Amino acid sequence: MPGTGGSRQWAVGLREVSKTHGSGRGAVRALDDVTTQLRQGSFTAVMGPSGSGKSTFLHCASGLQRPDSGTVEIGGHDLSGMSETSLTELRREKLGFVFQGFNLLPALTTEQNITLPVHLAGRRLRLDKPWLERLLDYTGLADRRRHRPGEMSGGQQQRVAIARALIARPEVVFADEPTGALDTATGRAVLQLLRRLVDEVGQTVVMVTHDPVAASHADSVLLLVDGRIAEVLGASSAEAIAERMTRLEA
Numbered sequence: 717m718p719g720t721g722g723s724r725q726w727a728v729g730l731r732e733v734s735k736t737h738g739s740g741r742g743a744v745r746a747l748d749d750v751t752t753q754l755r756q757g758s759f760t761a762v763m764g765p766s767g768s769g770k771s772t773f774l775h776c777a778s779g780l781q782r783p784d785s786g787t788v789e790i791g792g793h794d795l796s797g798m799s800e801t802s803l804t805e806l807r808r809e810k811l812g813f814v815f816q817g818f819n820l821l822p823a824l825t826t827e828q829n830i831t832l833p834v835h836l837a838g839r840r841l842r843l844d845k846p847w848l849e850r851l852l853d854y855t856g857l858a859d860r861r862r863h864r865p866g867e868m869s870g871g872q873q874q875r876v877a878i879a880r881a882l883i884a885r886p887e888v889v890f891a892d893e894p895t896g897a898l899d900t901a902t903g904r905a906v907l908q909l910l911r912r913l914v915d916e917v918g919q920t921v922v923m924v925t926h927d928p929v930a931a932s933h934a935d936s937v938l939l940l941v942d943g944r945i946a947e948v949l950g951a952s953s954a955e956a957i958a959e960r961m962t963r964l965e966a
């Protein structure tokens with residue numbers, strides 16, 4: 717169970733991570749010597765202006781991209797030495813992903829979308845049916861289990877995506893602008909759901925956002941500027957986060 721004792725206190729650790737996109741005159745140093753550790757059972761928001769390296773941070777921290785230098789550890793596993801196959805398995809079995817555009821399969825029902833990662837893993841994962849029921853409850857989707865994405869609102873679809881991200885009881889859930897495609901009220905419900913999963917299930921969540929209101933749901937906020945962590949805030953109001961961002965950008 718994440719967040720309840722054990723010898724590993726950190727779900728994710730980055731040490732001196734740098735990543736450059738492109739080469740020559742077009743090269744952009746998207747991450748520049750980033751070091752941070754994210755506690756198990758914590759909710760971290762990664763904020764920064766457009767182009768500050770938020771997506772690159774998420775991709776490196778979750779093994780989707782390899783840094784040029786530095787090390788990334790997830791749940792005590794150092795990713796640098798891992799093969800592409802092992803990285804793919806780690807992502808599928810130990811990590812959950814939530815995207816701005818939901819990324820659900822339109823032909824599948826809610827229940828089929830949620831359980832897809834377990835089926836894709838074949839014999840390596842077994843479906844935990846009581847956990848599926850609990851997730852359907854948590855996300856308020858119990859009466860939508862036979863619906864397809866096209867028959868549901870954006871907020872409902874994002875809740876399906878969150879349940880899918882959690883079905884394999886991942887070490888960490890990574891969310892990239894999870895409320896970016898939702899209206900304010902629907903977005904708030906999705907953020908409150910993520911918050912409850914942290915508080916009540918001990919889930920570790922890392923969320924990229926440019927929205928101070930979204931970031932105000934987190935336990936800590938990493939402020940990225942030009943690929944570096946310019947500041948780390950504890951739990952803060954949206955106003956305080958917005959004010960810090962404005963100062964750092966100036």
Ligand code: ADP
Pocket residue numbers: 737738744745746764765766767768769770771772773
């Ligand atoms: P953010 O998510 O904060 O907008 P990104 O991590 O996407 O920032 O990008 C950081 C910087 O790296 C930006 O200047 C962006 O243009 C550049 N960049 C990102 N991905 C690529 C890529 N595949 N090729 C070239 N440059 C890239």
Ligand code: MG
Pocket residue numbers: 770771772
């Ligand atoms: Mg981005």
